[in-house]
Amino acid sequence: MNALHRTLLSARSWLVPVALVLLWEASIRLHWVGPNVLTSWADVLGALRTPEAAEVWQGWLWTVRRLVSGVVLGASGGLALGMLMALSGRAERLIGPSFHGVRQVALFAWIPLITAWFGNGEWGKTVFVATAAFYPMAMGSIDGLRGVPRAWREVGAVLKLGPGQRLVRILLPAAAPSILAGLQLSLIYGWLAAIGAEYMLGVGIGLGNVLEAGREQFRMDLVLLGLCAIGLSGAAINAVFDRLRCHVLRWRIAGAGRAV
Amino acid sequence: MQPAVRSLAADVGAAEALIAAPGGVAQWTSPTRLAWPALSRVLRRLEGLGLPIAVLVLWAIAARQAWLPTQILPPPERVWEVLVDGLAGGDLLHALGVSLMRVLEGCLIGSALGLAFGVLLASSRVSEVLLYPTFKALAQIPTIGWLPLLMLVFGLEDALKLVIIAKSSFIPMAFNAFEGVRAIPDSLTEVGTVLRLNLRQRLLRLVLPGSLPALFTGQRLAISHAWKAMVAVEILVSTDGIGATMLAGRQFFQLDVVMACIVVIGVTGFLIDRAFVFVERRALRWRVAGNVEDRS
Numbered sequence: 001m002n003a004l005h006r007t008l009l010s011a012r013s014w015l016v017p018v019a020l021v022l023l024w025e026a027s028i029r030l031h032w033v034g035p036n037v038l039t040s041w042a043d044v045l046g047a048l049r050t051p052e053a054a055e056v057w058q059g060w061l062w063t064v065r066r067l068v069s070g071v072v073l074g075a076s077g078g079l080a081l082g083m084l085m086a087l088s089g090r091a092e093r094l095i096g097p098s099f100h101g102v103r104q105v106a107l108f109a110w111i112p113l114i115t116a117w118f119g120n121g122e123w124g125k126t127v128f129v130a131t132a133a134f135y136p137m138a139m140g141s142i143d144g145l146r147g148v149p150r151a152w153r154e155v156g157a158v159l160k161l162g163p164g165q166r167l168v169r170i171l172l173p174a175a176a177p178s179i180l181a182g183l184q185l186s187l188i189y190g191w192l193a194a195i196g197a198e199y200m201l202g203v204g205i206g207l208g209n210v211l212e213a214g215r216e217q218f219r220m221d222l223v224l225l226g227l228c229a230i231g232l233s234g235a236a237i238n239a240v241f242d243r244l245r246c247h248v249l250r251w252r253i254a255g256a257g258r259a260v
Numbered sequence: 261m262q263p264a265v266r267s268l269a270a271d272v273g274a275a276e277a278l279i280a281a282p283g284g285v286a287q288w289t290s291p292t293r294l295a296w297p298a299l300s301r302v303l304r305r306l307e308g309l310g311l312p313i314a315v316l317v318l319w320a321i322a323a324r325q326a327w328l329p330t331q332i333l334p335p336p337e338r339v340w341e342v343l344v345d346g347l348a349g350g351d352l353l354h355a356l357g358v359s360l361m362r363v364l365e366g367c368l369i370g371s372a373l374g375l376a377f378g379v380l381l382a383s384s385r386v387s388e389v390l391l392y393p394t395f396k397a398l399a400q401i402p403t404i405g406w407l408p409l410l411m412l413v414f415g416l417e418d419a420l421k422l423v424i425i426a427k428s429s430f431i432p433m434a435f436n437a438f439e440g441v442r443a444i445p446d447s448l449t450e451v452g453t454v455l456r457l458n459l460r461q462r463l464l465r466l467v468l469p470g471s472l473p474a475l476f477t478g479q480r481l482a483i484s485h486a487w488k489a490m491v492a493v494e495i496l497v498s499t500d501g502i503g504a505t506m507l508a509g510r511q512f513f514q515l516d517v518v519m520a521c522i523v524v525i526g527v528t529g530f531l532i533d534r535a536f537v538f539v540e541r542r543a544l545r546w547r548v549a550g551n552v553e554d555r556s
Binding site: 013017094107111112115235 | 392506
């Protein structure tokens with residue numbers, strides 16, 4: 001009975017999506033909207049079997065490649081700067097105002113400048129993804145390292161740890177949740193930036209280019225397939241990262257349990 | 261300095277003043293010493309200017325020595341001229357006005373709808389179960405992902421820009437309204453029930469003040485997302501506005517225009533956010549006061 005109740009409960013949250021899909025299907029069957037605006041989900045699934053599906057798959061691979069290289073570049077830069085600013089008062093005073101000033105510029109406003117300097121090709125896109133990934137990581141590491149409880153720092157002083165050991169044994173583990181949250185945001189922003197850059201620059205191969213090409217050729221099935229790929233990949237990045245974070249931080253959670 | 265402090269501290273009246281002084285011993289020094297902390301504080305503030313000045317100087321030297329072609333790296337004074345001329349002559353100012361109006365309009369629509377939706381989600385269990393999972397899943401798709409779909413539905417006109425901006429402010433507002441209303445303590449809700457408040461009273465006296473900080477957070481995020489979405493959508497579908505000006509500058513390889521636009525976008529975004537924080541502090545002053553009372 002209880003299990004049935006729970007299934008019913010979880011089924012309820014599927015009501016609206018199912019209704020939306022039905023509405024979608026009905027609006028096509030009853031010709032409320034033209035085929036240039038929406039295609040049936042059967043067509044979207046059918047597009048998986050067309051030769052263009054290979055393009056979507058190719059595009060996905062390229063976008064992920066850009067994401068990885070951009071995030072590695074941007075997040076390591078962000079981590080380095082964040083650590084510098086959090087651990088040195090002088091660096092914070094020197095760099096802080098400029099950092100927060102430059103952060104005010106909306107991300108996509110950098111596209112014209114970045115493409116002018118780095119070109120429309122792979123470099124321009126990677127640098128843009130790196131820019132997107134840089135800020136959340138820097139913010140996350142600053143927050144995390146500043147928030148390390150004083151008592152923990154004092155433990156380091158009592159144990160007479162050297163600066164390197166303090167960083168590795170006390171500061172970084174203490175700041176890990178915040179740093180990982182920053183990295184997760186970096187990945188999400190990077191994903192968005194990679195697709196945005198592909199879409200806006202319009203050259204090369206990528207999921208963004210699939211969307212753009214699909215829109216230009218009125219291939220709604222491809223556009224929707226691309227959208228699904230973007231949404232699912234974003235969700236997958238999030239889910240994998242959540243798992244990873246739980247795994248990496250399990251000592252913390254266990255420790256908290258013992259403390260209670 | 262120590263003897264001076266000690267001799268003064270011997271004076272009973274001064275000692276009382278020392279205890280009474282809110283800043284404590286820091287202010288309790290001879291005048292000559294007083295000048296130094298102030299000066300060093302000013303110097304510390306100015307340290308932040310060091311990096312921008314260094315970059316500017318390097319940039320100016322690089323431009324003067326023509327290390328890079330002027331097209332790639334216009335001299336800083338040229339960017340400054342474009343900025344001043346554009347703002348004084350009205351080109352940039354006009355573009356900025358167009359963009360600001362667009363952001364305001366879109367954000368107003370988006371956050372009003374988001375507020376209503378968030379309150380609806382939080383106030384009824386049924387609507388939460390029915391709508392929240394779908395909403396959360398759809399909110400995961402970045403605005404840029406919706407663009408091609410929305411382009412086909414709304415064309416490339418102003419409507420598209422408004423919809424995109426409204427959508428980007430809808431989501432943070434809805435999330436925060438939902439969280440804020442749900443976080444209102446049960447005890448307060450029960451007081452409302454005991455007092456038999458009607459729906460209007462409930463909304464105005466309980467829900468609104470109770471969720472106000474979250475609503476402010478939502479609104480602040482909403483306007484900042486709207487601003488960013490505006491930049492993206494204007495670069496992508498450019499007809500007018502600051503993003504279009506910037507893109508035109510890029511196409512003609514006038515990087516001075518591009519850089520001036522970046523400055524305008526950054527400064528305006530910053531000012532909007534500051535203005536918002538200012539209003540938020542004012543509006544939530546009663547809350548902070550209340551918290552202090554609670555603690556004492």
